[in-house]
Amino acid sequence: MPAPSKLVPCPRCGVPSVFAPENKWRPFCSERCRVIDLGKWASETYRVPLDERPEDSEDPSAKPPES
Secondary structure (H helix, E strand, O other): OOOOOEEEEOOOOOOEEEEOOOOOOOOOOOHHHHHHHHHHHHOOOOOOOOOOOOOOOOOOOOOOOOO
C-alpha cells in the first residue's frame, strides 16, 4: 500500500497542495503561484537578510590603536 500523499499549504496562497512527485509545481499549488513567487524573488521583493555586524565590532583579537 503506497503512503498517503502529504498535503502542505502553498507558500503563496495557502491552499492545501500535494507534496509529492505527481505535483510538478510542489510545494506550490499551481504554476501561477510558482511564477508569482519567482517574480517576487526576481524583483527583489523577497530578500535574504545579511548578518551585519556593527562597524565597531571588528576582529576581537586585533589590538587597539596605540596612543
